Amino acid sequence: MQINKEKIKKILLIRPEMIGDYVIITPAITALKNAFPNAKIAIFIKEMTKSLVETNPDIDEIILDPNQIKKGSFDLAIDFYGDPKYARLIYLCRIPYRIGDCSRILNCLFYNVRVFINWRDFTKHYLEHYLELLRPLGIEVKDPKINIRPAKSAEESVKKLLPSGKYIGLHIGTGGSNRSWTSKNFAKTAELIMEKLGLQVVLLGGKKEEAKAKEIMNLSNPKPINLVNKISLPELAAVLSKLAVYVGSDTGPFHLAAGLGIPIVALMPTKFVKPTQWGPWNTRNIVLRPNSPCDKACNPRSCKDSTCLIKISPDEVLSAIQSLMAGGGNNTLEESKKDWIKKSLNILLIGKDLKNLEKASSLLFNDDYRACSIKNASLRKLLSIFVKEDINILHSLDSGPNFKLRLACLLSSIKLLLPVLFIKTTQAFNQSSEIIDIYLKTLCRKFH
Structure with missing residues (x-):
């Protein structure tokens, strides 16, 4: 749905959660205020965070009772929480524009402006994920800053x-x-x-x-x-x-x-x-x-x-x-x-060419990346290593068949929150940056 920005006079934000969850959406709140300086911004939160939110000059109204939302006559709602209960609430309140994350299929029924956020993209900070909800409004934040002021x-x-x-x-x-x-x-x-x-x-x-x-x-x-x-x-x-x-x-x-x-x-x-x-x-x-x-x-x-x-x-x-x-x-x-x-990537290198395997492993290890290597392994052994070492990238350096490796990555989702990504290359590397660039580009394609 195309949003008519001229009609946005009252904005509702949904984030009824803990302290940290409110803190990391403050860059999005600031960006909204800058984009709609004359609009009134209200936020639905829990009582426990009220005293912190009160010091935010970008917030015009704090709502603690969900029953008050319908009386607000809001033009736009942005759901930073993603709970079906609140997605349904803003739908029943007939707010004209309802922006939310549709990675949860049930919520898609209640939003009419849908953004797909891939929460498995561990290369992005959660703060950056929340900023994705502003995309339908044409808002892009280049240097997001948390906005907190002690009373x-x-x-x-x-x-x-x-x-x-x-x-x-x-x-x-x-x-x-x-x-x-x-x-x-x-x-x-x-x-x-x-x-x-x-x-x-x-x-x-x-x-x-x-x-x-x-x-x-x-x-x-x-x-x-x-x-x-x-x-x-x-x-x-x-x-x-x-x-x-x-x-x-x-x-x-x-x-x-x-x-x-x-x-x-x-x-x-x-x-x-x-x-x-x-x-x-x-x-x-x-x-x-x-x-x-x-x-x-x-x-x-x-x-x-x-x-x-x-x-x-x-x-x-x-x-x-x-x-x-x-x-x-x-x-x-x-x-x-x-x-x-460096502290989030955990890499398993696999290949029969020991010289190539050792070189790639050394390049990563010497630059403080977390990498281990094996020449070969059974499916059971691969899954065991995935869990033990918290592997998120399996990098094959061989040109041969890779069905077992791909199957291991697929099955990893049973045990791991973030399934292992399979990457295959055959070229020789001279710097760790060459390897990491391939990982990041592959991750970017996968998650976007």
Whole structure:
């Protein structure tokens, strides 16, 4: 459906979810306000994020009750959530233009302006995926920035909690799609920071992390400042804005800190979460994502295995903090994306020509890409390697038949969230960049 932009006077955004989900759609909100400066923008959210949204000057109205949507007489709705319940709601409210992601077939019934978003494209950040929903409006954002501002009143109250000085924030929780570091490691890291850097440490988290915070406090000497479940969301934003470095997994506060421009040490131990999709956007960062082979298909919500967690040490975190404080880490988005690709791609090279196989493997390994190689393997063995090494690219260097390899990639979707991509080449390579270019171009064709 062609959208008549002149008729857009009232815009509704749907994003009734967690803190981080709101934070990473703020570039889209800013882009909409710039494209429709005279339009009124309302957002449907949950109560928990209201105090954060209130500081956004691009938002004119906050809606908490879905029953209020019909009274709004909106001209355009953009569904950033994708739940059939809300897709149906904007349909029943008879909003003339309804933009949404049609990768969920049921939702297509309720949208009349459909955008297909390939969420399996792990080369794109989720923030970039959400911007795709603006395509039907002719909006293209070249340099998206997260738009977050701490409330002035919260900044004043935080001054009493944290007097002037440098602080390191340790967020001890996780949103569920990742694994949280152990209490012992957080306590040791806090001690190292205070003893070796002479800086105070602030523990951050919500109600779920209260017991863990007590463990950390008992294990630590000297003691950090415990603000776990003791501050409001606006105060959290104000605390984050005062940090010299933030350390934690990809949670809402993680993306909030990134939006405030705070340097971040990102703890991403699991195979499930890819830095390319959830890395700290547009702020200096160091991502710690160990290459920790695990025989199990990754499910952070239920897994009790600590294989991936013990691969990140307190000394490594301290070193990353020191590097960021000295101006190191990924300094630009371009640098970040190159680094995140290296920590998200897991490559299996296969070929009978050992010389060619070893050369390609060495080129990748020497440039810090994660690659392993085999001469041959059974179907069962291939699937086992896929799971253990979290393989997302199978690269054949042979010219012969490849039915077994293609079948293995097809079957990988049973165990892996992202099915393995099969790539076949026969030429010799002289640089890792030549190989990576082929991977990225193939991924681009597959996902687009």
